[in-house]
Amino acid sequence: MTAPEVRTRAVRLGPRSLAALCLVSAVGVAGFGWPLFADPTSQVAAHAQDAPWLFAGLLVLLVAVVTATISESGLGPKAVAMLGVLAATGAALRPIGAGTAGIEPMFFLMVLSGRVLGPGFGFVLGSVTMFSSALLTGGVGPWLPFQMLAMGWFTMGAGLLPGPDRMRGRGELALLAAYGFCAAFAYGTVMNLAGWPFMGALASNVAFDPHADVTANLARFLAYCVATSLGWDLGRAVVTVVLTLTLGAPLLKALRRATRRAAFETPVTFEPR
Numbered sequence: 001m002t003a004p005e006v007r008t009r010a011v012r013l014g015p016r017s018l019a020a021l022c023l024v025s026a027v028g029v030a031g032f033g034w035p036l037f038a039d040p041t042s043q044v045a046a047h048a049q050d051a052p053w054l055f056a057g058l059l060v061l062l063v064a065v066v067t068a069t070i071s072e073s074g075l076g077p078k079a080v081a082m083l084g085v086l087a088a089t090g091a092a093l094r095p096i097g098a099g100t101a102g103i104e105p106m107f108f109l110m111v112l113s114g115r116v117l118g119p120g121f122g123f124v125l126g127s128v129t130m131f132s133s134a135l136l137t138g139g140v141g142p143w144l145p146f147q148m149l150a151m152g153w154f155t156m157g158a159g160l161l162p163g164p165d166r167m168r169g170r171g172e173l174a175l176l177a178a179y180g181f182c183a184a185f186a187y188g189t190v191m192n193l194a195g196w197p198f199m200g201a202l203a204s205n206v207a208f209d210p211h212a213d214v215t216a217n218l219a220r221f222l223a224y225c226v227a228t229s230l231g232w233d234l235g236r237a238v239v240t241v242v243l244t245l246t247l248g249a250p251l252l253k254a255l256r257r258a259t260r261r262a263a264f265e266t267p268v269t270f271e272p273r
Contacts, residue, residue, distance in 0.1 A: 020064070021123060028149040032193040036214050036221075082258065083125060086113050090129035091136050104236050106133070107187075108243035109251075110151065111180045114158030115172075116255040126155030146194040154187050173248045180240035188233035192225050 086109070093106040110129065114122030130151040134140050161179060163172070197208040206224040209217060225233075 017120065024064075024149070025153070028146075028153075031149075032146065032190055036217055079121075082117075083121070083128065086125055087129045087132050090125075091133035094133040095137050103239055105239060105243055107154070107180065107184055107236060107240045108247070110155040111158045111176055111183070111240065111244060112248060112251050112255060114155040115161060115164065115176060116252060116259060117159065118164070119156045119159035122155035122157075122159040123152040126151035126153070129155075143191075143194055146191060150187050150190050153190075154183050157183055169249075172252070173245055176248060177241045177244040180244055181237045184237035184240050185233045188229050188236065189225055192221070192229055196221055196224055 090106040090109050093109060094104065096103065096105060106129065110122075110126055113125055117125070127148040130148045131144070134144050134147070158176065158179060161175060163175075167175065206220050206227055209220065212220070
């Protein structure tokens with residue numbers, strides 16, 4: 001019995017899963033960014049308070065993408081087991097920083113997992129982890145589909161970084177730390193878009209104004225991010241960088257060793273006697 005050379009990616013982005021991912025990402029971009037581009041006289045702007053429930057349907061589409069990706073990639077039981085272990089670990093790490101500004105170690109795990117296991121696995125892992133953590137912490141609501149999509153993008157981005165098969169050592173850790181720092185701010189900024197339009201008159205100077213143009217609303221949104229989430233995003237970014245630089249090397253080694261032993265996507269063949 002022989003086995004071909006082990007591949008380093010657990011989930012490949014095939015044509016159908018790539019198309020599905022592009023579709024859900026396009027819907028997600030529309031779901032996050034509609035306040036900046038909706039016509040003030042449109043029905044979307046007129047019924048802005050209903051939008052979270054309308055876009056909650058994105059959860060169904062995300063589940064469909066995860067299912068399609070697993071099906072097309074031929075994800076074996078070992079890869080499914082690793083997906084479950086990593087998702088459970090990420091979900092368990094999330095409550096550690098609950099209520100404490102920016103202490104969110106799950107982001108560090110998502111960066112390293114996406115790096116080792118590739119963008120396809122990364123998107124699936126990020127979405128499933130956020131869904132699992134929401135069940136664990138009771139954080140299920142109309143914001144959950146947005147969190148799943150944003151975390152899927154976050155983890156997938158780590159898998160798209162250059163040099164996954166060649167770069168090692170301090171250079172790789174520096175790359176992952178830089179990505180984690182920037183992506184932590186990007187995640188927080190994107191998630192702000194999910195709630196910012198529904199502030200109403202709570203903060204008139206930074207709230208969404210359906211009658212203002214894109215430039216004015218963008219200025220309001222940036223002011224909202226600085227006033228409400230900058231400190232939290234900075235804490236998340238710093239924690240991700242510190243954990244990546246201190247614990248990244250052994251964890252990357254462990255993930256790569258587990259991937260090799262699991263022999264993802266490696267068919268087993270039998271030699272005739």
